[in-house]
Amino acid sequence: MNFKKILPVATLGLALISLSACTSNKDTNHTAKKKELTTLQSKSEPKQDPQVRLKFNDIKTATAENNFKGGTSLEQIKELYGEPTSHTTKPAGDVTLDVYTWEVDGVTISAQLFENSTIARAISNFAFERKQTVTKKIYDKKLPNDLTFTEVTEILGQPDVMSEAVSSDGERLQALWSSNLKGEDNTRQIELIFKNGKLSEKSQKGLE
Template sequence: MIFKKILPVATLSLALISLSACSTNKDTNPNAKKKELTTIQSKSEPRQDPQVRLKFNDIKTATAANDFKGGTSLEQVKALYGEPKSHTTKPAGDVTLDVYTWEIDGATISVQLFEDSTIARAISNFAFERKQTITKKIYDNKLPNDLTFTEVTEILGQPDVMSQAVSSDGEQLQALWSSNLKGKDNTRQIELIFKNGKLSKKSQHGLE
């Protein structure tokens, strides 16, 4: 059974598009300056519940080695987020995937399942509220290639948005940080891509 390469590519693009749209918005609330908020928020969204993002960590993807079985089931995702807002299907190679989407507290959560087993997941339009502690020096000196995702989160904390997908070609995870970075404007971000569990590519914008 073979999943086409386009599956992870299409899924992983969601986080980039959504984060870009979120981070360029400016707060128009005249009372915003009274609070020292570091969360990147949209014009109309209130402070987001961190549990929306942290629950996403409980969604596990299957592996090709296990015939794409053992990923989080639909009922297990419902236990985290309730009933999905939408359900569609999409072709992937010779099979069809079920795609479910939730919209909670301004964030969008999406999972793709093969025979009730998650093989792709994404969360977008979310930003934590936390202090700006990550500098360009940390980015330059503490993020060498081949770090695992867990090792990176010990340095940077949990990413604000992320997406992950598996296929017969392997596993890819894309993560973006925006809310704990030191920089001049709200377009600052770090993007990291992990292939088969190891950091393989990184980029940043606006760090100082």
């Protein structure tokens, strides 16, 4: 079975992460969207429930080694978020994926399943409420390549938004941090990409 095309199809939503958080100013938000930059959650908006984001960690993706079986099922995701808001299908190579979306308190959760096994997941439009503790020095000195995602979260905390997908070519996870970064610029962010479980690419904006 050809899963070569699953990864590019499943990760189309990754680019949308750059528009995933909210801003502290409506005019800033409008400008930031045009520039495709991440902004911070508005203090004037209702506080987001962190459990909406943390439940996302319970959605697991299958692996190619296990023939893409063993990922979180639709029934298990429903236990976390209830009935999906929408359902569509899309081709991926010579197979068809079920694409489900949930809208929960302004947060968007999506999952792509093959034969009721999650092979891609994404969450957007969320920002934690937390102190600005991550500095450019931490970014420069404590995030070398080959760290695992778990090791990174021990340094930075959980990312505000993220997306993950698997294919025959391997696993790719993209994560964005915006709410705990030291800096004055509302567009500050750290973006990290993990390939096959190891940090492989990183970038930042606006850190001090």
